[in-house]
Amino acid sequence: MRTNCFTESQLQEFQRTGHVTIDHLFDASTIETVLEDLTIWSGQFVNTLAPGEQQWFLERGDENGKTLRKLDHPAFHRKPFRELATHTSLKPLIEQLLGSPYHLFFSQVFMKPPEAGSPKPIHQDNFYFGPDNLDATLTVWIALDDATLTNGCLHYCNHHQHEVLPHFAPENEPYNLQIDTTHFDQLALTPAPIQSGGVSFHHGNTPHFSAANQSKKSRRAVAFHYLRNDAALIHSGLEYDPAMRMDIR
Numbered sequence: 001m002r003t004n005c006f007t008e009s010q011l012q013e014f015q016r017t018g019h020v021t022i023d024h025l026f027d028a029s030t031i032e033t034v035l036e037d038l039t040i041w042s043g044q045f046v047n048t049l050a051p052g053e054q055q056w057f058l059e060r061g062d063e064n065g066k067t068l069r070k071l072d073h074p075a076f077h078r079k080p081f082r083e084l085a086t087h088t089s090l091k092p093l094i095e096q097l098l099g100s101p102y103h104l105f106f107s108q109v110f111m112k113p114p115e116a117g118s119p120k121p122i123h124q125d126n127f128y129f130g131p132d133n134l135d136a137t138l139t140v141w142i143a144l145d146d147a148t149l150t151n152g153c154l155h156y157c158n159h160h161q162h163e164v165l166p167h168f169a170p171e172n173e174p175y176n177l178q179i180d181t182t183h184f185d186q187l188a189l190t191p192a193p194i195q196s197g198g199v200s201f202h203h204g205n206t207p208h209f210s211a212a213n214q215s216k217k218s219r220r221a222v223a224f225h226y227l228r229n230d231a232a233l234i235h236s237g238l239e240y241d242p243a244m245r246m247d248i249r
């Protein structure tokens with residue numbers, strides 16, 4: 001495990017493109033611990049899902065009702081995820097991009113199961129979050145499996161200094177707020193493949209998407225969403241429960 005800071009050129013890259021990746025930030029045993037816990041938690045969670053929750057958490061068209069699309073608030077519910085979100089390897093990096101103090105207000109696991117994981121359409125996190133200061137949110141996305149071009153790695157549009165564009169949700173997919181694709185030439189988006197243990201940091205305004213998982217391997221990832229303490233979410237596209245907030249010290 002490395003503890004480090006962004007170099008000047010990485011900071012410039014983040015300023016220029018709205019995203020920056022650090023490979024191999026977490027070692028295999030740290031990720032293995034998280035994945036073991038995820039297997040236990042997801043197995044329990046899927047069996048307790050109420051019918052009304054299935055639309056939110058399961059892949060669409062899932063015939064056996066067991067194929068999880070995502071899990072919410074892993075850092076709040078599960079110790080190994082909490083340890084990752086507050087890890088000493090992450091803190092100095094987050095502080096460099098966000099300033100301090102800050103807190104974690106939301107976290108989510110994207111399961112992207114083999115041959116079933118659906119796309120996450122193009123969006124800006126700041127439309128979901130609605131902060132009063134657009135520079136005060138940061139997403140830290142950690143690859144739990146290798147994320148590749150065939151299993152649905154993230155793709156970024158290098159225009160975070162863009163305004164926050166209108167988003168819409170397709171019928172029956174309230175969780176999939178997205179930008180009308182006429183706003184972007186999808187081909188101009190840059191793929192960001194990354195190995196397990198690598199971390200991708202993105203500004204809340206940076207448009208991004210992930211494609212479907214067309215491979216036989218999972219593409220699991222956890223996203224931690226941080227907010228500077230001097231900012232507030234004032235017009236969020238979805239609800240973020242303040243009781244799930246975690247202060248980072």
Ligand SMILES: O=C(O)CCC(=O)C(=O)O
Pocket residue numbers: 110112120125139141208209210221223
């Ligand atoms: O992991 C994915 O496929 C989507 C992640 C994402 O949109 C995010 O972390 O903001």
